[in-house]
Amino acid sequence: MYQYTEFDKQFVRQRAAQYRDQLERWQAGTLGDDEFRPLRLQNGWYIQRYAPMLRVAVPYGEISSPQLRTLAKIAREYDRPDPELLRDAQEKQLALGEVPVPGGTPVVTKLKYGYGHFTTRTNVQFNWIPIEKSADVMELLASVNMHGIQTSGNCIRNITSDELAGIAPDEVADPRPFCEILRQWSSLHPEFSFLPRKFKIAVNGATEDRTALGWYDIGLQLHRNAAGELGFRVHVGGGMGRTPIISTAVREFLPWDQVINYVEACIRVYNRYGRRDNVWKARIKILVKAEGQRYIDQVEAEYKAIVEQDGGPHTITQAEYDRVAANFVAPERKSVRTxxxxxxxxxxxxxxxxxxxxxxxxxxxxxxxxxxxxxxxxxxxxxxxxxxxxxxxxxxxxxxxxxxxxxxxxxxxxxxxxxxxxxxxxxxxxxxxxxxxxAGLARPNIGLLTDMIACPGGDFCSLANARSLPIAEAITQRYQDLDELFDLGDIDLNISGCINSCGHHHAGHIGILGVDKDGKEWYQVTLGGSNGSTLSGPATPGKVVGPSFSAAEVPEVIEAVLETYRRERIGADVDGKAETFIATLRRVGIEPFKAAANGARIKEKVEA
The missing domain is CATH 3.90.480.20 (Sulfite Reductase Hemoprotein; domain 2)
Incomplete structure (x- = not known):
């Protein structure tokens, strides 16, 4: 793991002290709500449906055991709502009603506290920490070199990578040193602290795309050219949300030492021309889609000016790369057995x-x-x-x-x-x-249906249109049989509570999106999405199978879709394995699955 220098540690401690001063001035009334809001957001503090939500950064996913224990301490001692607030929240959730499960027990959300939540971008969130305790939590995080800096706001967010970074057999080069260099460069970057919209960067070092590069504002793929030189393929303009777009390759090969200069050019052009008049059209994906080659030409011109006129101020020297890379040397590992x-x-x-x-x-x-x-x-x-x-x-x-x-x-x-x-x-x-x-952490379901992605949804998020968690629980309850899960095989099921797509429903083989209809919870189902892995194929958004479904219908719809897969799949391929869900869907097309999903809706309404 990267070992923080004394400068790094001081940087985090000073930020925590600065935040305490801001919080105390806000509590004293000398700092207004509108002034305090961007300051707390820049440190990862949101005000959500019922209580503050803290997002803690875990750069490129690496976390130490002392850091995990600190998160446990925060969960146990600080993630505790006021009893009256919790009771009010529980009553509101109960009023929304149950989600029936075919052959199971109806699910209703039971709001809990005292835990952390792992996100799709390798952060950790807490949902019930009182804002009055936020400075105490910041200082506790700083004691183990953690923080919430730039986990919110219109800035460069947490740099992400593959969880197998540095250890994957198919790795071209370890992406973690580049992630760390990018993190240091982007932290409190004075030019990019107020971008048109939030900005996300991912780096992949393996031949297999395990980072979902196509869905990022900037995706950096390490590879070697014909001469064996190491560099990046640069993708720009991916994103989910209201308009799902797969990124465009703007540079096939960029020498590794130029990555910051080039990324700066990409973001500088976006900062200059990105829309600020419409939050739904402010992401870089909209600019790249609208301008196409003109955007690429502007980036190349900006990059040329940075290198030739400014002298390439962010060119990574071999000495700097070696300094950072030295922190990622593999530990000597022997068996714990004696x-x-x-x-x-x-x-x-x-x-x-x-x-x-x-x-x-x-x-x-x-x-x-x-x-x-x-x-x-x-x-x-x-x-x-x-x-x-x-x-x-x-x-x-x-x-x-x-x-x-x-x-x-x-x-x-x-x-x-x-x-x-x-x-x-x-x-x-x-x-x-x-x-x-x-410890209850050995369930063999990784990559299977119940290993689903879900955002906190309407149970906690003020932006959500519908709840995610009772839908996830209903499906999990229905598919508890491991024999059945193994028979169904690899399936990515992703659930988002709103169009912001924090649950990455667009990229799911099966995606579920919460929508609002006349103040009631409804759900769109999409099929055929991909995050860009070998199993799933090139990154692509799923297709909607029809009008939205009620919460009560969703488990039936999923069951109907999976029964269609069982019926349509090829029993065994040359390796003796059943054809995967996504392969069957792409071979036979979406229509049989769409008909099954809509048939489940009709059945539900007739029985009702």
Whole structure:
């Protein structure tokens, strides 16, 4: 992991002290609400439906065990709503009604507190911290080099990457040093602190796109040219929201040392010409789509001026790259087992290997590693009774313990809202499985239907049109049988509570979007979306299957779509595996699935 320098630490501590002064002046009435709002937003503090929401930055997903324990402390001691406020919120949620489950127990949202929430952009959010305690939390975060700086506002947000960065067998180059250099450059950048709209950058270093590059404002893909030189393919103008657009490749090859100069040119042109008169048309994707080649020409001209006239002030020297890269040297990893407990290890190993669930866990939760003696292991935070991506204080502490024992004290927040342990020795897999299963974090569902993405939705977010969590719970409750989940195979199911697409519904093989109709909750269903992975194919937005469905209809619709997949799929391909959902959908087309979805709606209405 990157080790913060004394300058880095001082930077974060001073920002926390500055925020305390701002908060106290606001509380004293010498700083108005309109003046305080941008200051708290720049530190990750939103005011949501019922209470403040804090977004904590986890740059490129790397998080240490002390940081996890600090998040646990915040969850336990600070994420606690006023009882009257919570009671009022619960009454409002109950009034919205239940979501029926075919053959199951109706689901109604039960608002909880005392937990963190992993986001799709590798941040961690808290939903119930009183604003009066916000400065205390900022100082606590600063004690372990964490903060909420630029997790909100119209600025360059958290730099993201692949959770397998630095360890993937298919990696061209480790993207983390470039992520860190970009983070340092963009933090409190004076020119880009008030962009037309928020701005997101992702860096991928592997041949497999595990970062969803096509959906980012700027996506940077490391690769080598014909001469073997390392550089970036630069994509600009991706984004979800009201207008889903896949980014455009504006440079096929950019020398690695020029990445900041070129990114600055891209953002400078956007800052100059991006729309500020309409929030729905302010993202860079709208500018790139509208201007096309003219935008690219402007960027190239700006880049040329930066390099030739200004002398390329942000050219990355080899010395600077080496300084940063030195923080990402792989730790020496040996098995935690010693000769004294060899017999115990053999007993644990034999028990694990005799357990069918262990074999499934190896298949779904354990991934190959650049070091053949190591593996990357995902801890699943997707289970019945817990919202996707939520982790309570005890779970955060358990994850920290597992990271210390099995992964050199390091974990990674994943795009799919789980935690990954990147440095697990092969010999330790049985012990890790036993410990993770005891902690409730070993469910072998990674990549399967119940490993879904969901935003907090209308239960917490003031922007949401509908609830996400009871829909996620209803589907999870319906599909608890592991045999059935394994039979259905790889399926990306993503749920967003509004058009802002925080649940990335556009990129889901099955996407669910909450919409408002006359003050009531309804849901659009999309099919065929992709994040750009090999399994899913090129990044593309899903297609709407018809008019929106009621909350009660959604579980029936999903069941109908999946039954259509079972009927239409090819039983086995050349490898002896059933055709995947997304492959079947693309082979037969959307119409059979659309008819099934709308048939489920008609059935529901007739029975009603």
């Amino acid at each position: 000769g004294a407990d060899k017999n115990l290890h053999e007993i644990v190993r034999a028990d694990a290997e005799a357990d069918p669930a262990y074999r499934r866990w190896i298949e779904r939760n354990v991934q190959a590693h650049k070091n053949p003696e190591l593996r990357a292991v995902t801890l699943s935070f997707k289970r019945l009774g817990q919202a996707p991506g939520d982790a309570d204080a005890s779970q955060l502490e358990l994850a920290a313990d597992l990271a210390d024992r099995f992964s050199a004290g390091e974990a990674r927040v994943t795009h799919i809202q789980n935690l990954l342990l990147p440095w697990v020795h092969v010999d330790d897999l049985p012990e890790l499985y036993a410990a993770a299963r005891k």
